[in-house]
Amino acid sequence: EHTLVAKKLLTLAIVNREGRVLLGLKKRGFGEGYYNGFGGKVEVGETVEAAARRELQEEAVIIAGNIKKQGLLTFHFDDKPQPWEVHVFNVLDYNGEPCETDEMSPQWFSHDQIPFDKMWKDDEIWYPHFLAGHLFQGEFFFRNTHHLDSYNFDVVSKL
Numbered sequence: 001e002h003t004l005v006a007k008k009l010l011t012l013a014i015v016n017r018e019g020r021v022l023l024g025l026k027k028r029g030f031g032e033g034y035y036n037g038f039g040g041k042v043e044v045g046e047t048v049e050a051a052a053r054r055e056l057q058e059e060a061v062i063i064a065g066n067i068k069k070q071g072l073l074t075f076h077f078d079d080k081p082q083p084w085e086v087h088v089f090n091v092l093d094y095n096g097e098p099c100e101t102d103e104m105s106p107q108w109f110s111h112d113q114i115p116f117d118k119m120w121k122d123d124e125i126w127y128p129h130f131l132a133g134h135l136f137q138g139e140f141f142f143r144n145t146h147h148l149d150s151y152n153f154d155v156v157s158k159l
């Protein structure tokens with residue numbers, strides 16, 4: 001039957017400026033030890049965009065200016081009942097200086113030196129499209145945190 005399982009709404013904000021991306025090394029919690037953009041849960045009554053801006057400030061201590069919604073990624077995990085729906089934003093400009101928090105240790109990487117071996121396995125599939133400014137949608141099926149079983153991925157004309 002077609003039961004609807006609510007998806008967990010999450011944000012992911014990646015600062016992409018002058019040929020470099022700002023990533024954070026997750027110091028604890030889910031995805032600890034991985035490099036990732038900045039993000040987290042969308043709270044009740046919060047827009048996805050407001051959540052993306054809030055999480056960036058909380059995790060990297062910078063205030064996003066122009067941001068561009070570029071991706072919609074759905075993650076399924078064998079050991080989690082709820083799929084994750086991650087809204088990916090490109091942070092085109094910001095105010096302040098990135099600094100370390102108890103959650104994240106920020107670091108700049110040039111586009112040709114992105115540490116995919118220390119990132120989620122799906123990232124190497126969609127980052128090239130993110131960096132090229134494409135709009136994209138993807139659905140990824142994880143056996144566990146470190147094993148991506150299968151996926152569908154498309155560049156789209158609008159999200």
Ligand SMILES: Nc1nc(SCCc2ccccc2)c2[nH]cnc2n1
Pocket residue numbers: 010011012030031036037038039040041075086120121122123
């Ligand atoms: N890049 C990437 N990110 C995530 S979770 C992003 C959203 C998030 C969740 C929890 C804390 C902070 C940020 C992924 N999950 C599965 N593959 C993945 N790839």
